[in-house]
Each structure stands twice: as C-alpha cells, then as structure tokens.
Amino acid sequence: MHWSGWGDPAKARELPEQVRTLLRDLLGVREPAVPAATMESVRLAPVALPERVLAALAGIVGEAHVRTDHEARVRHTRGKSTPDLLRMRAGDGSDAPDAVVLPGSHDEVAALLRVCADERVAVVPFGGGTSVVGGLVASRAGLDGVVALDLQRLDRLVSLDTESMTATLEPGLRAPDAERLLGEHGLTLGHFPQSYEYATLGGFAAARSSGQASAGYGRFDDLVVALTVATPEGTLELGRAPRSGAGPDLRQLVLGSEGAFGVITSLRLRVRRAPAERVYEGWRFGSFQEGSAALRALAQDGPLPTVLRLSDETETMIGLARPDAIGGGDTGCLVIAGHEGASVAGRREQAAAVLERLGGVPLGPEPGTAWEHGRFSAPYLRDSLLAAGATVETLETAGFWSNLPRLYDAVRLALLGALGSPLVMCHISHVYETGASLYFTVVTAQDGDPVEQWARAKEAVNAAIVEAGGTISHHHGVGRDHRQAYAAEVGPLGVEILRAVKARLDPAGILNPGVLVP
C-alpha cells in the first residue's frame, strides 16, 4: 500500500488529457505549489511510551512484533480519507502511534489489552488501514501513549463447515486472501467493497461494511453468524445459531463498534458457492428519478440482481462508472445490473423485462464489463487528482425510498453552498425493499488549505444529512468524522447506551478513544 496514497504504487494512474482539461476549464484546478512530502520527511513526535511498557508488550508478542521505527509508525498513521492523504502529503505525522504491535493469537490480543489498560495506553485496532472516516486516530487525552494493534498475523482460515455453509476465519485476513483460501474449496464470501484489495475481515465487521454485490450476497453484517471479541474485561463469544429469539442480538452491538468495545479475533461467516456464471450489463434511463423507480421495483418485487447500481446524470456524463474511460461518458443515467449464480439466464431475463418496462434502454454487456474491470480503480485515480490540485472525496448516506429525493437535494445543496461550484456526482449502489444508499463523489479545486476547506464542506453535509433524516453513513462508518452526527442520529439516550457499554467493557477507556462514542 502506498504510504500516502492508495494501493500498489505500480498501479498509479496518469490523468488522461480529457480529465486535465475538464479540471482546468470546469473547476479552475491549478497544480499545487508545494510538492508532496517523502516518507522520510514526515514529522513524527518522539515515541511517548516508556521502555518498561514496550518491554511488557514485547513480552507478549516477541521483540520482532513490536515496532517503533519511522516507517512502521508512518504506515499506521490515520486511514485513507482525502484529508488523511492531504495531511500525509504535507508531511504531517502528528497522529502517528508510538508503536505498532502485531499479536499472533486471540490470547496475545487479550493479554495486550490487559497490559494497555493497566498502563493507560490507547489501542487502535488496525486491519487494512482503509478507514475513510477517521477511524484510526486515537485521542491521547488522559492516556500515556498510543499503539496500533495490527492484526495482519491473524490470517488463517480456521475451519470450514460446508454443511452449514460457514467458515471460521481470522480478522487480519485481507479480502483477496480470504477469497483465495475459500476459492480453493469452490466458495466465496461475495464481499467486494471498493477497499477490497486491502481491507480485512475484522475491519469489515467492525465498520459494518457493505460490498458492491450486497444485493446478492448481503452486507458484511449479514454474513457474520458468530464472533469472538477480546476486551480488557474478558472475552465475548456470540452466535450459536443463524438467528435467535433469546434477547437482544449482542452480535449487532459488536458489528459497527469500530474497535471502541473490543477487538474481533475470530469470525464465523456465511459462505456461498463461487458463481459459475456472471453477467454484468448496462442500461440507460432518462433521469435519476426514473432509474430510481426501476431499482425500487427490482428491490421490492424482484428479481433482485446481484449487483445493482444507478449513476445520476452528472456521474453518467463524467463516466465515473467506467474509470477506464473517464470523461467519455454519456447522457441519461447509467444502470449496471449484474447477475451471479449457478445459472443466471432466468433471473437476467426477468430483471431485463422489469428494467425495460420501466423505461430502461439496454446497452448490452460492454458497460457492465467496463464497470467490473474498473471497480476497484477509482481510489488510484484520486491520488492523481490530488497531485493535480483537485480535492476529490466521497461520502454516503441511506434512507427510505420516499425520503431519497430530499436527501439527494440536501447533500448537493450543502456541497454547493460550501464549495462554490464543485463537481458533485451521485450513485445508488445498495438497494433494499424499503430504501437505498446514496453515494456522492465530489471534485473541487483546492484552495490554500484544502484540509480545512474540506472540513467545512463535510460539516455542512453532515448537518444536512441529519436534518434531512438520513443515516450519517451507509457503509463507511462513524470514526471521528461522523461522531457528532451519529450522536444526533441516535439521540442523547442512544449515546448514553453506547457510553454504558463502553464503560463496562473498557473501563480504562483505552479502546480507540475518540472514535464512535461521543
């Protein structure tokens, strides 16, 4: 992973000339005066942890698995939001952990948490490091230091139950590695968020991830049937059945807890047979409203495709659904409908009939293949845009169908108000019977302080989402960036519940302090 950008540096994307022209002419983007920092030049505070604590940590995981070197600390600083990247490009390492600790088992995680609680050291669970909501920045207030708890050594497929179609896996497994291990048995999780190449299973669960094929395979929280969680006060083992009528579903308290309640050390997940067939196709609708109505019909009356997305007019025109051919977009609103399974002909035909009846024009497999080919490449493009002097960031929400137009307008208005004349694109990428997600991509010319510039825009959008009745995140999570909006969403008594749970599981307040719980 690029230390101050996204992904494999070898896959870096040059901006096509069309895009450079667009940025210059449409948005007034100018190249930044200051070049990006090198890793060596990132400014870090001295390691705040005393030798005694470092020795205690090494006593649990071994000397080789406690790192305090410059590179390890830089690579565990913050996540991959645009402000995170802008800060790293500016050489700002102020949120770096004092040390990176790599446990190799549940028992080591449990022991580390006890030592850190005793020593008052904040613990930031670290999977793929792909948070885009400030989920990896610990508050040091009242504590003596911060360690990043990197779970990469917990990377096993522990067991497989092909009768129940579940697999027990460790949290540090990156999604492609999990798919490879399961693929050897003809199985798949079917979880493909944009962070797929780097994100880990533990992170998916802790942040309630939702992948691009969620219509077919479900959200990640739908895939979790059991969990093991280490906390400073002991271990939770939850999930004895697919569903239960015995009390509140405590699994749902761990899912989305973002490391603030404990560290997930094992996951039993639903698996599916790898699909024999896979067909992705494009459709054009005259307007976002018309396209939304078609998606709603498929979500409510079926058949629901495995992948179902709708880009609004701007996103379609810019061609963001096809990052390989960006700038070469089209009129109307593009729908991508993908079908995966043992045999898809029947469902594909029925879904096509619905889309056609509701005004869709079939574009054939070409746009679908193009989308599938480029589905993980948008974040690479962001690095090139940042280098060219444009801020590009994404944000998302979800709501009930009847409330989506209000939410859509509210977010756009907030962005226009805060940023002048940015480019705002939107798509629906997750549909349910009762509602859907809205995913926005914003491009704007950087001003003198792009971090502050975006912070203002983000604050305006958060307020707009709360006011318009949407949830503050459909699948990015809360982190630090959505904490206040989340508090408004669950209300004062909801916040009290979170605080009560945290106080009981983490009385010393060392678990990802400042994240999630206001």
Place this chain on the structure above:
Amino acid sequence: MHWSGWGDPAKARELPEQVRTLLRDLLGVREPAVPAATMESVRLAPVALPERVLAALAGIVGEAHVRTDHEARVRHTRGKSTPDLLRMRAGDGSDAPDAVVLPGSHDEVAALLRVCADERVAVVPFGGGTSVVGGLVASRAGLDGVVALDLQRLDRLVSLDTESMTATLEPGLRAPDAERLLGEHGLTLGHFPQSYEYATLGGFAAARSSGQASAGYGRFDDLVVALTVATPEGTLELGRAPRSGAGPDLRQLVLGSEGAFGVITSLRLRVRRAPAERVYEGWRFGSFQEGSAALRALAQDGPLPTVLRLSDETETMIGLARPDAIGGGDTGCLVIAGHEGASVAGRREQAAAVLERLGGVPLGPEPGTAWEHGRFSAPYLRDSLLAAGATVETLETAGFWSNLPRLYDAVRLALLGALGSPLVMCHISHVYETGASLYFTVVTAQDGDPVEQWARAKEAVNAAIVEAGGTISHHHGVGRDHRQAYAAEVGPLGVEILRAVKARLDPAGILNPGVLVP
C-alpha cells in the same frame, strides 16, 4: 381470551376418542382428581399500591384506565405457558399485578414510567399476554408494587408509506387487527406465529417473534425498520434507513429486550403486497434426516418457499401437523411447503423439482390445506389435554445445520430422562442458509405436582440445549424461564453488557424486573 386457557372459549376443542385412547394406553394419562378453579376462586393478594400512587397513575391515564378489580388482575396474571395455565387452573393468583394501567399515548407511557420509577413500582408491559416463557411475571424484590401496563389502547395505523413499503403502527395492535387495517390497502405484514390471534405488534418486537411464513416474509425483527421506545430516562428514536453503517445497530438491542429496557410505543414496519396466490402442499420423506437435507437445499440454493416445515417421524405419525385429524397421521416425515406471491407457479415448480430430487413424495395440496386450516388451533387442543390429565408443552431452539442432529438428540434425551416415557415430537419450522430451528412438543401424564414435574424437565432441557451449543430460544424469548440458560449463552461479559444497558435506561430497576437480565 380464556382467562385460564387459550383463546376464544367458543372454539374449545373436545378431544377425539382416538386421542383419549392414545393418552390412556400409551402414556397412562388419568383425569386429575381436582377440578379446575373458577375465576372467582383465584386467590389474589390485596392490592399493595397505596391510594396516592393509584391516584398519580389515574392522573395520567384517567380513572377509567386504572383497574384494580379481581377480573382485570386475574386476566393480567402471567402468560400462556403450560405451567402458567396449570397454576391458574389451581387457583394460584400469586403473581397478579396490583393494578392494570391502560395508557393511550406515548406521552402517557413516558409519564407512567417516570411516576413508577419515582414510586418504585414494577412495570410489566402487557400486549396479548401470550408469553410462554414467564415474560409477564415481575419480581417484587425491593419494590413497592407491580402494575401491568396494558397497551391495548395504542392500536392505530399511524401512517403508511407505500413508496418505501412501510407502515407506522402502534404496539397494542393485535396481529389480526393490524392485518385488517393493512388489508384495506392491499398490504400485509406476513407475520403469522401460532399466537397470531392474540399477540400484539409490540410483543412481537419485544420478544423477537418469528412467524410460520418467516421463510418468505422474514422474522418480525426483519420487518422492523424503526422504533420509538419510552424509558424512565427518556425516549429512544431509532431507525433512519433500512440499514446503516453508522455504529452498532441499537434497534437490535431493543428487539428482544422484553420490556426490560423500555416500552415500545411505535413501530415502523416493512409491509408487502397481499399475495394474489397461495398454494400449500404436502410432501413425504423417508426420514427426518432426509427431509432436513431437502429443507437445507432449498434454504441454501433456493427457491425458498414462503412456508417450509418438516415434522419428524413421531409428529407425522401423531398427525400434529393436522390438528383437525390428530391421531390419523402417517408414516415417514411430512413436509409442508407453501408458496405465496403475485404468481407462484414458477417457484412452486422449481421447489418441487428439488424436493422430488432429494427423495420427497408429493402428497398434493390436501395436507397443506389441512395444516393451514389448523395452524392456530394447537393451543386450543392443549386446554383439553390439560383437562384430561396430560401435560403438553412446547419448547424450541435453533442451531447451525451441522449441529442440528446433536441438538435434536440432546433435547430428546433430556426429556426422556426427566419424564420417563413422554411423547416427544419435533418439527423444523424456520430455515436459514446456515441453520434452522427445532420445535418440540411434549406430552406426558401429569403426576401429583405437574408444575414441579415440568420445571424439572425444563431445567434438564435448558441445560442440554446450552451444552449442545444451541440457542435457548429461536422465537419464544427468554422471560424468566430461560434467564439462566441465556446467561450461559451470552457469557458473563454478555450479561454485564445487558446489566449496563439496563442500569442506564432503568436505574430504578422497575422495568419487568426478573425478566431477561440475570
């Protein structure tokens, strides 16, 4: 509702001669020596609440909505488990509330909770009164009295959102009344548990109900998209979108909370178009194992029928799946597969192909129609069995597919060990990709103290379920009867979470004390 039995007394069922013979010859059942108590003869303690408190309650809801008469107190004593009925038949009113209070709005509920917290009065939320796990018995320890909070006046369809396919309804609505109100708009909830005729929407949510058509419509907790909850510390409003990535799903903490965390005063529920077609059919399989494999195939690879049930050899032989023709059962294992929807021919044909391929013999629509006709009548039969001197009770669990045989054997062995030679029948009535429920019906001859006799059996079964790795309830809930087993299921730290949440929402400990939280 019959005060000491089930349902409409006019629908009471005489035991067929076949059944009487069976009971006598197979189980040694003899008519009890003591006749059942009359309502007037039920022994109640004097009302413990001082006039001052009763006046304060009446000040909120009006004089007419605070009742302390004998009948009101008897009718709000306990629920409808077999021990509950046996105690009422014996004239034991020792768990009666001091008063029944009937609020008419959310604000009245909130005001009542504040008064009861101030006055240290336990509050038992009361919907249809159909709990079978001791969910309606408050512990008086440390408190000055008990009121039943009957929600029957909160019975409105508040609003309908046909675009999002949701309805906002009040918790005191009985299921048939909710279906009638929604039916006027061509809509349905599709929630049909055996308690359907009496149970309320609030109770379904508070106890994580699951209906007989859960394969098609989902469990009740799947239907809940938003909730309003009154607590002594304020109001919770949860649910702004179908699903969210913003933190833990706090709705899932309210669902299954059984009145111990608050009182649900409003529910926004997913609704469906009422099905135009409905076909229920029977299939015979050679064994429970073979039938289970067929249900698993439908759950994992589809198409999943709307209703899908499998009776084991004993239940099939006794004919419990057809209460109209009980005793006239059959060999093998009966499957009921029901399809509902706008048009079911395609799914029906595909499901039939799967069932046939896996060894099923089609029995046509007759057993399906018979099951549908008798689906709510089993509890009526129980009253006749109790009167005849037989104890009949049900219990249930759920687990992953690979663990079901172990669970099945463990429960049967525990019952045989505790009861000698009872009749034990079982069916699978709820299937998921990763597992299923097991629902047991037990019939045994009453000994001198049938309540104590069943308590011993129940204790043995609870221990067996915990030991065999199942959940202590798939859809009956925890109440008092499963409290210790539930504690074992979620572990000491899980219990601490529940206690922490309860302490924050209900610091005076007045909400259904003794239920759910150990």
